[in-house]
Amino acid sequence: MNPQASTPKTVALVGNPNCGKTTLFNALTGSRYKVANYPGVTVEKKEGSLRLNDGSSVRLLDLPGTYALEGSSVDEKIVTSLLTGKLPGTPRPDLVVAVVDATNLERNLFLVSELIDEGFPVVLAVNMIDAAEESGIKVYDELLSRALDVPALTMSARSKRGIDSLVEAIGAGLSRSSASSRRGAWRTSESSVASNQAAPVDTFPAANADTLAEIGSQRYRWIREIVARSTSKTGSGAQDSGASRLDSLLTSRVWGLPIMLLVFGLMFQAIFLWAQAPMDLISGAVDSVSLWLSQSLPPGMLSSLIAEGIVPGVGNVVVFVPQIAILFLFIGLLEDSGYLSRAAFLLDNVMRRFGLQGRAFVPLLSSFACAIPGILSTRTIPSRSDRLATIMIAPLMSCSARLPVYAVLIGAFVPRKLVWGWVSLQGLVLLSMYALGVVAACGVAWALKKTLLRKDPSFFVMEMPPLRRPLPKVVARGVVDSVISFLKNASTVILACSVVVWFLASYPKPSEGFQGNPVQASFAGQLGTAIEPAIEPLGFNWEIGIAIISSFPAREVFVTTLSTIYSISDDSGENEGLIANLQERREQGVFSTATALSLMVFYVFACMCMSTLAVAKRETGSWGWTIGMFLYMTALAYAASLATFQAATRLL
Amino acid sequence: MKGSQDKLLSSVKVGQRAMVSALKSCPQDLLQKLIAMGVVAGSEVTVTQRGLFGSPINIHLFGSVLSLRSSEAAHIQVQPL
Numbered sequence: 043m044n045p046q047a048s049t050p051k052t053v054a055l056v057g058n059p060n061c062g063k064t065t066l067f068n069a070l071t072g073s074r075y076k077v078a079n080y081p082g083v084t085v086e087k088k089e090g091s092l093r094l095n096d097g098s099s100v101r102l103l104d105l106p107g108t109y110a111l112e113g114s115s116v117d118e119k120i121v122t123s124l125l126t127g128k129l130p131g132t133p134r135p136d137l138v139v140a141v142v143d144a145t146n147l148e149r150n151l152f153l154v155s156e157l158i159d160e161g162f163p164v165v166l167a168v169n170m171i172d173a174a175e176e177s178g179i180k181v182y183d184e185l186l187s188r189a190l191d192v193p194a195l196t197m198s199a200r201s202k203r204g205i206d207s208l209v210e211a212i213g214a215g216l217s218r219s220s221a222s223s224r225r226g227a228w229r230t231s232e233s234s235v236a237s238n239q240a241a242p243v244d245t246f247p248a249a250n251a252d253t254l255a256e257i258g259s260q261r262y263r264w265i266r267e268i269v270a271r272s273t274s275k276t277g278s279g280a281q282d283s284g285a286s287r288l289d290s291l292l293t294s295r296v297w298g299l300p301i302m303l304l305v306f307g308l309m310f311q312a313i314f315l316w317a318q319a320p321m322d323l324i325s326g327a328v329d330s331v332s333l334w335l336s337q338s339l340p341p342g343m344l345s346s347l348i349a350e351g352i353v354p355g356v357g358n359v360v361v362f363v364p365q366i367a368i369l370f371l372f373i374g375l376l377e378d379s380g381y382l383s384r385a386a387f388l389l390d391n392v393m394r395r396f397g398l399q400g401r402a403f404v405p406l407l408s409s410f411a412c413a414i415p416g417i418l419s420t421r422t423i424p425s426r427s428d429r430l431a432t433i434m435i436a437p438l439m440s441c442s443a444r445l446p447v448y449a450v451l452i453g454a455f456v457p458r459k460l461v462w463g464w465v466s467l468q469g470l471v472l473l474s475m476y477a478l479g480v481v482a483a484c485g486v487a488w489a490l491k492k493t494l495l496r497k498d499p500s501f502f503v504m505e506m507p508p509l510r511r512p513l514p515k516v517v518a519r520g521v522v523d524s525v526i527s528f529l530k531n532a533s534t535v536i537l538a539c540s541v542v543v544w545f546l547a548s549y550p551k552p553s554e555g556f557q558g559n560p561v562q563a564s565f566a567g568q569l570g571t572a573i574e575p576a577i578e579p580l581g582f583n584w585e586i587g588i589a590i591i592s593s594f595p596a597r598e599v600f601v602t603t604l605s606t607i608y609s610i611s612d613d614s615g616e617n618e619g620l621i622a623n624l625q626e627r628r629e630q631g632v633f634s635t636a637t638a639l640s641l642m643v644f645y646v647f648a649c650m651c652m653s654t655l656a657v658a659k660r661e662t663g664s665w666g667w668t669i670g671m672f673l674y675m676t677a678l679a680y681a682a683s684l685a686t687f688q689a690a691t692r693l694l
Numbered sequence: 695m696k697g698s699q700d701k702l703l704s705s706v707k708v709g710q711r712a713m714v715s716a717l718k719s720c721p722q723d724l725l726q727k728l729i730a731m732g733v734v735a736g737s738e739v740t741v742t743q744r745g746l747f748g749s750p751i752n753i754h755l756f757g758s759v760l761s762l763r764s765s766e767a768a769h770i771q772v773q774p775l
Contacts, residue, residue: 110730114723146757149732251725255717258729259736293743387761390750424723501724501766503731506759
């Protein structure tokens with residue numbers, strides 16, 4: 043009644059995955075978020091502000107995609123508990139905008155019919171009307187509105203068609219909704235979800251299976267009748283034949299796997315080959331800044347901190363921005379085009395043998411960028427045991443924070459040459475590090491499913507989103523976001539770590555007459571020397587020991603620490619890059635290729651990321667699984683590294 | 695329940711259209727998922743693709759494609775059309 047009322051009202055966008063909900067959210071709020079093709083990418087609660095025609099504002103929530111109110115995945119449970127006002131910190135929405143895909147009305151209306159039955163005040167937004175009309179489907183929104191007894195409008199979020207009328211309908215719906223005790227459009231007494239909502243889904247009486255199936259069947263019959271009455275179809279309504287031919291090629295038994303290997307092979311090659319030029323440019327700039335600083339600053343503690351601590355520490359990490367950008371470019375393109383679901387289809391049969399499922403593929407692939415979004419996206423996996431197994435192995439996928447470690451070691455120890463005429467040897471070694479993590483992950487998942495997660499059932503039912511041309515804007519935003527967050531990390535965590543490491547590696551100064559490396563006398567040197575006996579069998583000396591310890595909070599600090607140590611212990615006064623420093627040490631015989639391999643293997647397995655552990659704790663809700671993750675990964679790292687070094691020293 | 699021409703979705707060939715006739719002895723979670731996705735008695739499906747060793751299988755129903763394992767398709771009884 044009063045638009046200037048103290049607390050703004052809440053409107054929730056609800057709909058199936060891929061119904062264009064997030065695009066609509068962006069159009070309504072003017073904010074920009076990621077839209078992707080994989081079902082359920084919207085795992086976070088997104089909130090924006092929507093300005094109504096009367097000038098007042100309401101809170102607009104973009105809920106994760108869901109197919110039904112009684113869904114079993116974490117995402118779907120979040121939606122149901124939010125809608126029923128059971129999610130702490132979020133009020134029950136005053137109005138639900140049900141977004142449906144006009145090209146797939148029947149399936150989309152299932153959720154809508156449940157919402158109406160539960161008595162939610164609903165406004166129906168029939169989205170993607172452009173695409174529907176293109177394929178010959180006409181939707182008569184007035185007829186639909188009458189049949190369902192809720193306001194319904196056709197619109198298109200992509201082309202901004204019908205947005206104004208929708209805003210108007212939201213305003214009208216809000217002023218109407220306050221005192222509604224409306225009757226469901228279609229209901230049977232057994233179909234009520236609310237009565238079951240308080241109890242966990244698995245306490246649902248099992249004897250009801252037939253009733254449940256019968257209700258579902260009736261509900262769909264009712265929906266089919268409504269759709270038949272309120273839409274008309276001209277032409278065959280068939281899908282774009284070019285896209286479907288491409289789809290059958292990508293998922294074909296003969297070509298599917300080779301194409302997939304080619305795609306991911308290309309991705310890893312590109313990370314090394316394309317990134318080379320911009321990386322050289324950045325590292326050249328870092329070197330000249332560092333040189334200029336050490337020449338122009340008066341000698342002293344501050345100068346040493348900047349020229350030996352901060353610049354090489356942060357600079358050596360910033361160098362990896364091009365590689366991270368290329369990685370996210372590929373992941374963004376594959377995700378937005380819908381290819382990742384095809385990969386999930388191709389891999390389910392293989393992954394099933396290791397106790398995983400095709401749906402785990404997207405979280406695991408995201409983990410190559412960063413385990414945190416990877417672990418978060420396991421929320422779309424409906425089976426608890428599949429989800430736990432996926433979370434436990436996600437950090438074994440080599441994330442972008444390991445990339446600097448691999449890149450610097452490969453750059454220093456693997457010759458830059460082509461094998462078979464066109465494959466970069468460096469890229470090949472990098473690919474094998476990634477493969478090593480994947481193989482170990484399969485083993486761990488298999489072991490978990492044979493032991494701790496033996497009893498839970500699992501199933502794989504997944505919608506394949508249509509293939510489409512990726513939106514450059516969406517992909518570009520993903521790349522920019524990831525680069526920004528990487529740089530933010532470099533300017534905070536890594537900067538702080540490089541200052542701490544610089545201090546520990548510089549003080550106390552060696553006493554008069556001390557022979558050898560000045561770092562060895564410092565706090566860090568003493569610590570490194572203390573743990574040296576434990577890591578010597580892995581081929582690591584005290585310098586590497588310091589770098590490993592310092593990188594337990596975040597892996598990329600390894601590069602920072604090593605640059606700082608080398609730049610402090612370098613008495614020649616010239617400031618060379620880390621790779622040149624490493625090569626110098628190889629010539630002196632203190633850092634062998636076997637050590638480099640062993641070190642890379644250590645970083646493949648070791649759980650060195652505070653944020654991952656924090657997210658794992660939150661998502662598993664258990665300290666046991668979290669500590670288990672840390673322990674098994676560290677043990678694996680030590681064992682694998684030991685084996686690598688011992689084998690490599692004998693073979694190389 | 696129905697006539698002898700009923701078969702399981704898991705044994706339907708690629709390209710074949712079929713009408714779902716019943717969901718048989720599904721675990722609770724799977725049953726709810728299938729219902730939500732529209733795999734209910736009376737829905738028309740077309741098998742569009744099969745994975746390397748016969749699983750998963752892709753079916754077209756309504757306006758979208760659904761991927762499921764053959765072990766799950768074995769719970770779905772259909773009448774070929």
